[in-house]
Amino acid sequence: MSQFSANDLEILISTENRNNLEFLFKMFPNDLWKNISILIVNQTKKENLVSQFQNVRVINSSEKGLSKSRNLALKNAQGKLLLIADDDLVYHDDFVVNIVTGFNELVTDFVCFQYVENGKIIKKYPQKSQKKLSIIQLLHIISFEIAFKKDVLDKNQIYFDKRFGINAPFFMGEENTFLLDYYKKGCSFGFYPKIIVSHNQPTTNDKLSENQRYFSAGAFFYRNFPRNNFYWIFSKLFFDLKQGKIKWKNVIKLYKQAIKGKNQLKNEKKNK
Numbered sequence: 001m002s003q004f005s006a007n008d009l010e011i012l013i014s015t016e017n018r019n020n021l022e023f024l025f026k027m028f029p030n031d032l033w034k035n036i037s038i039l040i041v042n043q044t045k046k047e048n049l050v051s052q053f054q055n056v057r058v059i060n061s062s063e064k065g066l067s068k069s070r071n072l073a074l075k076n077a078q079g080k081l082l083l084i085a086d087d088d089l090v091y092h093d094d095f096v097v098n099i100v101t102g103f104n105e106l107v108t109d110f111v112c113f114q115y116v117e118n119g120k121i122i123k124k125y126p127q128k129s130q131k132k133l134s135i136i137q138l139l140h141i142i143s144f145e146i147a148f149k150k151d152v153l154d155k156n157q158i159y160f161d162k163r164f165g166i167n168a169p170f171f172m173g174e175e176n177t178f179l180l181d182y183y184k185k186g187c188s189f190g191f192y193p194k195i196i197v198s199h200n201q202p203t204t205n206d207k208l209s210e211n212q213r214y215f216s217a218g219a220f221f222y223r224n225f226p227r228n229n230f231y232w233i234f235s236k237l238f239f240d241l242k243q244g245k246i247k248w249k250n251v252i253k254l255y256k257q258a259i260k261g262k263n264q265l266k267n268e269k270k271n272k
Contacts, residue, residue: 004103006096009147010079011036014069015087016043021051023087030093037079041069065167067160067174070143074159083147084175088201095196099147102192106131109187110148110179112141113196126191133189135180143175144197148182156185163265164220170261171212173220180224210246211257218258219265233258 015023018040024033038056042049048060061072070084081103092098102111106129114125123140158181165174183189208216214236221232237255240246246254 004081004100006035006100007037008080009036009083009096009099010077010081011038011083011085012070012073012077013038013040013085013087014043014066014073015040016069017046018042018044018049018087019047020049021053021056024056027085027087027089028091032091032093032096036096039073039077041073043069065162066165067162067168070165070174071159071162074153077150077153080150081147082150082153084143086144086199088199089144090198090200092196092198094194098192098194098196102129102190102194103147103149105129106190106192108190109152110146110182110189112145112189112191113147113194115142115145115197115199116195117198118200119198121195125193127193129193130191131188133191135183137191138179138183138189139176141175141179142203144199146175146179152182152187156182156187158182158185161223163268164216164223169264169268170216170219171208172216173223177220177224210250210254214254214257215261218261218263220261221258222262222265229262233262 024038027033028036034055036055040049040051040056040058042058042060043064044060045062049058051058059072059076061069063069074082081099083099098113099111102113108131112133114121158178160174161177162168164170164172164177168174179189217236218233221229225232233255237246237251241248241251
């Protein structure tokens, strides 16, 4: 059974309109970036980003869309372990050790880790390591919590659905769709209870309106659970009401938004 080392890790960063590498200094304090393999996809129609460092590769792309950026990174990745990253993250000093240890201990295809926001853990994580995650758990994972083995990618050739994510028809759900596609292929998912990164900026979900969230959710549920997508829509409405995220007076409106998103995706599939 192979054991991974720090040299096996490659970080895949999606960014846009960059003309220098200064953002890496903030992402990786204490010059951490100098000893890590990094692949940057810079979406730009202006000045190209150039790297003078052997461990930092750059691909400039004129395409727009987060899922397209992620896919371009995946198709050009070289590391044995791949970590998905955004350009507004700050990685902890021991993050490489924790990632490598997580894979060596759990021996799963994917490993999910913890993050903090403004110095605090805001999500409810399992207390111990887990070698198996449920569908419900996969629905609540954020992209920068995910690392996985490249040989799983090579074997299955599953990429992000370009219809989901920033600058796509449906604004969210790309990472969860990605995970569910691999889950349906029988891949294994583990959780390692170590913090690897800080994220102090609002997430995509935080920036979206209620209408946008439910429009995207309707498409997401139809894409991933076509036979019982109504169950998932009603479940979301119920739990959002219970947690005070939405108001009763908006339930019908938001349900209609979910159906609108579902129907748009359905029509896209018919027109293919």
